[in-house]
Amino acid sequence: MRRLLIAMIAGAAGMTGVAVAQEDGLSLLKRHWTGAETASDGLGPLYNEASCHACHWFGGGARVRQRPDGEVAAAGLLVRLTDAAGQGDPHYGIQLQNKAVTGVEPEGVVSLRAVKVLDDLTQFAILLRRRQAPALAAGHIPSLRAAPSLDAAGVIERASEAAILKLHDPDDADGDGISGRAHMVKLPDGGEAVGRFNWKATQPTIAAQVATAFQFDMGLSTPLYLSRAGDCTVRQTDCLDAAKASGAPDIDDQQIASLTGLVQSLSGTADEAGLPSSAAFQKAGCDSCHVPSLDDDPAASPPLYSDLLLHDMGPGLTSHGGEGDASAQEWRTTPLVGWRGHIVGHRYLHDGRAANIDEAIRWHGGEAQRARDAYLAMSAIERLELTAFVQALLTAMPLPPIVAEAQ
Ligand code: HEC
Ligand code: HEC
Incomplete structure (x- = not known):
């Protein structure tokens, strides 16, 4: 099946070199790293999963199944532990690792229960x-x-910084009740860039996020993060002792480039022809944050339906802790294009609490309170028109061959 896929990719790209790079990217995405005492790849000592694929199944996202008794079975969810200042826990670090190599105790195990809260929404x-x-x-x-x-x-990566910064309006100078701001993040060379990846826009490029995933989710070192100890803190001496002392990074630049290329190749251009009407979406003001396209020139900027800015979404969506400059209640507007609407077990919002688009909208608060209220004030038919439009957007991007094969 793998060979067939590569043939399809090569056919689409029309270039053998690209096909080879993508094959590498896909095998890296699926590769199960090891931290065994013999033949270790450098996994751990503490880690969340041994492969990207475990969380991003064929390039998709977390998969969640909620049982009628409230028990939740999930793949691809992790637990952050930062405080209001964005600092990790002094013992456990920035996230909880539920796995560890032999000889090191994992930090803990998490189980989830769905509970009904206000307005019958589930958290x-x-x-x-x-x-x-x-x-x-x-x-x-x-x-x-x-x-x-x-x-x-x-x-997301193709959007220009200028286009994002044009929408940056931290003090709500235009008085529309919405004050999105760009998350400026520090670069290793001391410069700054607009953060655009992750729920709080903490990373500026796919390559930087791939290196971050290797370091914190898997405990593998890269040229960007040379530490072999991943998310171990100075208080976790058993973890520090188990980390390999020296040598070249576990992952090299070529591998980061292959994975980055694979991730880039998973995005196509959403086909807006034939979408249902967006009138209700606009009427509710969803497009104030979920802006259809960032650049005036549609050729330079395919549809994204996000301003890539941080917005205060109110206490219902708080994460209790901040990250970088982003506060607990601030989140990056999630793009509404993609093919994730096709994926079984896909859920919405930063923790997957919303089972469908209606629930996702009803959780909107803070700067999005007006849009949520406008949605709730609509007739049932108009609400359905609105959610049907969003649902169609979330399936309007062509499925890349590797995902189509996996279905
Ligand atoms: C334990 C689960 C897990 C593993 C393993 C994992 N990720 Fe992720 N990934 C996440 C989570 C959770 C986020 C969101 C993090 C945040 O908001 O800070 C994320 C975010 C991302 C993003 C940003 C997407 C966007 O549009 O904002 C990319 C790209 C990514 N991961 C790629 C990878 C790659 C490549 C690997 C393997 C090297 C990997 N991830 C391993 C859970 C995981
Ligand atoms: C003030 C800015 C703002 C407005 C207005 C707004 N949103 Fe959002 N939207 C966000 C942010 C930020 C998130 C991410 C929140 C989170 O995950 O906790 C989000 C998340 C979503 C999601 C979940 C996407 C996913 O894949 O997880 C959907 C669906 C959505 N919005 C639809 C809408 C609709 C429909 C409207 C209009 C009724 C709307 N939004 C109005 C900022 C906004």
Whole structure:
């Protein structure tokens, strides 16, 4: 089946060189890294999963199944532990690792229960069983993040900084009740760039996020993060002792480039011809944040339906902790293009709490409160028109061959 896929990719790209790079990217996405004492790839000592694929199944995102009794089975969800200042827990670090190599205790195990809250919306309660001794430090409250589908990443990366910064309006100078701001992040060379990836726009490029995933989700070192200890803190001496001391990084630049190329190739251009009417979407003001396209020139900027800015979404969507400059209630407007609407088990919002588009909208608060209220004030028919439009957008991008094969 693998050979067939490559033939399809090569046919589409018309270039053998590209096909080889993509094959490498796909095998890297699926590769199961090891931290065994013999023949170790450098996985761990602490890690969340041994492959990208475990969380981003064929380039998709987290998959969640909610049982009638409220128990939640999920792949691709992880728990962040930052405080309001964006600092990790002094013992556990920035996220909880539920796995570890032989000889090191994992930090803990998490189980999730769906609980009904206000307006019959469902939220996930995080039940954390620690495997290491200390309790979480004050102010560090566990907060879930779902692996996003990688379907929009290629389009996100193509948006120009100028186009994003044109919409930056931190003090709501235009008085529309919406004050999005760009998340400026520091670069290793001391410069700054607009953060655009992840739920809080913490990373400027796909390559930087791929290196971050290797370091924090898998405990593998890269030229960007030379530490072999991943998310171990100075207090976790068993983890530090188990980390390999020296040598070249576990992952080289070529491997980062292959994976980056694969991620870019997962995005196509959403086909807007034949979509249902967007009138209700515009009437509710969804397009103030979910702006259809960032550049005036549609050729330079395919549809994205995001301003890529941070917005305060109110207390219902708080993560309790911040990340970088982003506060607990701030989130990057999620792009509404992609093919994730096709994926079984795909859910919405940063922790996957919303089972469908209607629930996702009803969780909108803060700067999006007006749009949510406008949606709720619509007739049932108009609400259906609105959600049908969003649903169609989320399936308007062609499925890349590797995903089509996996279906
Ligand atoms: C344990 C699960 C897990 C693993 C393993 C994992 N990821 Fe992720 N990925 C996530 C989560 C969760 C996020 C969102 C993180 C955030 O918001 O800070 C994410 C975000 C991303 C993004 C940003 C997407 C966007 O549009 O904002 C990319 C790209 C990505 N991951 C690629 C990878 C690659 C490549 C690998 C393997 C090297 C990988 N991930 C491994 C869970 C995972
Ligand atoms: C003030 C800016 C803003 C407005 C207005 C707004 N949104 Fe959002 N939207 C966001 C942000 C930020 C998120 C991410 C929130 C999170 O994950 O916690 C989001 C997430 C979503 C999601 C979930 C996407 C996914 O894949 O997880 C959907 C669907 C959505 N919005 C639809 C709408 C619709 C429909 C409207 C109009 C009724 C609307 N939004 C109005 C900012 C906005």
